[in-house]
Amino acid sequence: MTDNATPSAVASQRIATLIRDQILDGSLAPGERIRQEEFAERFGASRIPVKEALRLLESDGLVTLVANTGAWVSRMSEEECAEAYQIRERLEPLLLHESMKNLDDATIDTLDALAFEMESCTDVETFLRLDRQFHLLSYSAARTASLAEIIQRLWNSTQHYRRAYTLLVGIEHNQITHNHHHLIVDALRRRDADDAESALVSHIRRTRSELARHPEVFG
Amino acid sequence: MTDNATPSAVASQRIATLIRDQILDGSLAPGERIRQEEFAERFGASRIPVKEALRLLESDGLVTLVANTGAWVSRMSEEECAEAYQIRERLEPLLLHESMKNLDDATIDTLDALAFEMESCTDVETFLRLDRQFHLLSYSAARTASLAEIIQRLWNSTQHYRRAYTLLVGIEHNQITHNHHHLIVDALRRRDADDAESALVSHIRRTRSELARHPEVFG
DNA sequence: TATCCATTGATTGCATCCAATATCAACACA
DNA sequence: TGTGTTGATATTGGATGCAATCAATGGATA
Known part of the structure; x- marks a missing residue:
């Protein structure tokens, strides 16, 4: 992908x-x-x-x-955005699972490096870019093209609110996010699909509840 | 929907x-x-x-x-078709859940009637039409438009193979399918979302494995 | 006989032009 | 003063014509 x-x-x-x-x-x-x-x-x-x-x-x-x-x-409502995250919560673990089957170790190393790079980056745009790159790269080995396309569309349609949220809360207190990323990399390295899926579910669900806690993003 | x-x-x-x-x-x-x-x-x-x-x-x-x-x-490969069913298996239960929140009793009665009508119908085209009508009606009360749209696209793209499969195996020995439909109606009537979801998952998964058992459909 | 190349025909991609529609402001009228 | 109507303007929707591209056929050559 x-x-x-x-x-x-x-x-x-x-x-x-x-x-x-x-x-x-x-x-x-x-x-x-x-x-x-x-x-x-x-x-x-x-x-x-x-x-x-x-x-x-x-x-x-x-x-x-x-x-x-x-x-x-398009102007997306708060409800539509929540809906997109609900769908992502069900589909992205499936895509990660499919991708993990074919991921090589070198790519996992790159994911690891991206997770650390994100941890030390200082501006919002870089953070957003690295975050997107991290997740899309983790899906890149999947052979399920239509699933990947659906998910890419969902990322695109919610991109505006990801930026708005990140600009609002800043990137200083994002340790939970970084933890999730490291958990995902670790699970991938151990080839533990269930673990990778559950870490990813937590990750997405957290973002959804964070958005729900900050309705001013949709103002 | x-x-x-x-x-x-x-x-x-x-x-x-x-x-x-x-x-x-x-x-x-x-x-x-x-x-x-x-x-x-x-x-x-x-x-x-x-x-x-x-x-x-x-x-x-x-x-x-x-x-x-x-x-x-478009010519869909067997793998792409299986992929569509995998996605449906994860998303349609969610849509049914969302729809059930707003489904009124009259619509559930209609679903019941459709399930019985399907049981006694004799030609493939009618069966396909009623089946589609049954499921889409069960989703009709959902307010999650983009989820419904994704699922409609998946139905559309696999429609050809639904027809090919049904033409191949006929509609005489479909009692399992009818059982699933009745189970779904029953769960909806009891407003038991988990039960409705699991019946629907079984229903979709069964179709996927049936298609896998009949690769000549994709010849 | 098989392979490569050129030429021709068919089909799509795009620019220009015209028609149809919506928006908005001005105006008449109650 | 508020409201409904009407006309002007801006913007989109669609038809036609031409240029660009691809596929297929035929012939030349190894």
Whole structure:
């Protein structure tokens, strides 16, 4: 499971990737309007591929289209976000399990290094990037493509609130998170799937309850 | 959770629904080619909305697009099908749980009636339709839209093999399936979520192992 | 006879143009 | 003053035409 690697030769897919990246890195905020003509000009294309890209992003849940009216970056409610975390809690352990079957030791070493790097990083954006990288890498050996795709979509659609939460509470008092990561690496190293799954469930469940404790993130 | 209700005024979405229905009812088989111009003419539109519809169906997993070459109805491997059932096994109990919270008694009566109707039906297409109706109705009271959408996609992408399997083994010796349905209705009536979930898990798992026992379905 | 290359035909991708629709402001009227 | 209506403007939806790309066929060569 890799982070949208191939820059497609097809314009509509390339544009979809560019807009998706802007939504994920926060430069396009929820509720912001996306005008076809403006983005077409920005990407040096006509409105047709932009329109197709917007439909793709709509089916990803990142963009909301209203017929004859326009497109906006989707605004996710607190309930929808909780729902995404509930789904992740059931699916990500399965994906981790599938991935563990094929994970090699070198990748586990990299995961270990990432967990420590995260522990000593000092800014929010780096933390978010490393955290995403850690989990996606832990899933990277799974052969279950559609499962990986569902989960990547869930990560994407909740990315905004992960950032908002992290910005709100800071990254100083995150030892529990780091502990979870180390537990996961340890379980993977021992090839103990049940243990890895349960550590991951705890990890995701904790984030869900943390978000529930900080409703101001959704304000 | 209702079966694609609104016939959108937007042509691309209307066309996507029409093509999707043709794939689901079997009149478009896996591997069959979908030519933009041919379908545009058939639906009385130009190629643009057809192309957008195909991209939508691609993100549903029902259609496979190759740049500058064409579109085909997706061909799902045995492994991918098993994967879909694994995901369903983890997610559908959650959706049923969410739905049960809001299910009224009248709907449970309807589910009961559907279970009996299925038991006495004699042709495969009716059986498939009633089965789909039964399960989707049992999920209909859930407020978790994105979960419902994921599951609907999984149903859609495996629909072809449900039909192939049912055609292969017939519907005469399906008592176990009917038993599962009655167990689910009973648990719902008693408002016993855990019991309903475990009956549903058994139900889905059984189908998965049945498919594994009949690999000729995927030939 | 098998393999490689070029040419042709078919099909898709995209840009431009026009039509349809929604939004918003100005205005008439109660 | 508030409300309903109407027109102008901006924006999207879709049709047509052209360019780009791929697949397939035929011929030349080893």
